[in-house]
Amino acid sequence: MSQPEATSGVEANTSSPVLSIRDLRKVYNAGRPDEREAVANVSFEVGKGDFVCVVGPSGAGKTTLLRCLSGLLPATSGEVLFEGTPLRRVPDRLSVVFQDYSRSLFPWLTIASNVAVPLKVAGYDKRKRRQRIDEVLQAVGLDDVGKRYPWQLSGGMQQRVAIARALAHQPDLILMDEPFASVDAQTRFDLEDLILRVRNEYNITVVLVTHDIDEAVYLADRVVVLSSPPSVVREIVDIPLERPRNQLTTRSSKTFGQLRRHLLELVTA
Numbered sequence: 358m359s360q361p362e363a364t365s366g367v368e369a370n371t372s373s374p375v376l377s378i379r380d381l382r383k384v385y386n387a388g389r390p391d392e393r394e395a396v397a398n399v400s401f402e403v404g405k406g407d408f409v410c411v412v413g414p415s416g417a418g419k420t421t422l423l424r425c426l427s428g429l430l431p432a433t434s435g436e437v438l439f440e441g442t443p444l445r446r447v448p449d450r451l452s453v454v455f456q457d458y459s460r461s462l463f464p465w466l467t468i469a470s471n472v473a474v475p476l477k478v479a480g481y482d483k484r485k486r487r488q489r490i491d492e493v494l495q496a497v498g499l500d501d502v503g504k505r506y507p508w509q510l511s512g513g514m515q516q517r518v519a520i521a522r523a524l525a526h527q528p529d530l531i532l533m534d535e536p537f538a539s540v541d542a543q544t545r546f547d548l549e550d551l552i553l554r555v556r557n558e559y560n561i562t563v564v565l566v567t568h569d570i571d572e573a574v575y576l577a578d579r580v581v582v583l584s585s586p587p588s589v590v591r592e593i594v595d596i597p598l599e600r601p602r603n604q605l606t607t608r609s610s611k612t613f614g615q616l617r618r619h620l621l622e623l624v625t626a
């Protein structure tokens with residue numbers, strides 16, 4: 358069974374926002390016959406220590422929004438501020454975890470070398486790199502895999518490595534795009550609890566895109582619900598469920614059921 362969160366949660370929204378998204382609009386192929394407005398107008402803020410999930414109907418522009426928040430994709434208009442500064446590229450203190458771990462890890466590098474990549478970019482020397490690799494692999498429950506290759510590990514273990522790599526250089530913010538969608542249900546529960554635990558331990562802010570309403574309710578402090586495309590924010594729903602959360606008791610609580618129903622109504626309306 359998966360491990361519950363170790364501590365009782367992070368203080369959220371107490372200081373200036375880590376992310377401010379203001380009137381974000383994204384049009385693909387602007388001015389061409391195949392022009393497509395994916396995101397019409399999205400604004401919200403993410404405070405330090407917040408766990409924000411983004412949900413919406415299929416094609417609502419969730420991945421597009423996340424790419425704009427990471428600096429990987431320029432917005433057509435509007436503004437994304439990361440720690441108060443307009444985002445122009447992927448900032449050093451931000452990490453991204455994608456759904457497809459098999460494409461995000463380098464198959465020709467060992468697990469330790471995969472985790473070392475952001476540490477090299479951040480200028481850690483060899484000794485500090487080794488120490489940090491051990492720390493983060495231990496934090497995600499993978500002690501003895503440093504010398505192995507990604508293809509020698511299960512899908513769930515590979516996604517743990519991707520999370521370890523995202524944590525390695527101590528980012529302030531982790532953006533996750535459907536990170537648990539490609540693993541079986543039990544592994545998904547384990548990884549959900551893992552991300553809650555490391556988020557507490559490392560005091561990280563998380564924005565996570567998911568199709569899974571139950572997952573959003575289980576993980577989040579707040580859920581941003583996008584409309585059908587071109588998307589706007591339908592509602593931002595507070596999730597006042599107690600922490601630490603537990604896969605059995607939290608998911609079977611009355612409040613969980615009410616929140617789930619409300620979100621389902623918003624997403625399917």
Ligand SMILES: Nc1ncnc2c1ncn2[C@@H]1O[C@H](COP(=O)(O)OP(=O)(O)OP(=O)(O)O)[C@@H](O)[C@H]1O
Pocket residue numbers: 385386393394395413414415416417418419420421422586
């Ligand atoms: N590179 C691109 N060029 C043109 N159109 C794109 C591109 N990427 C996405 N789109 C379009 O933008 C819209 C939003 O796509 P996006 O993948 O962001 O939505 P999503 O909510 O993540 O989708 P899903 O629920 O299927 O994961 C879709 O209509 C998609 O076809």
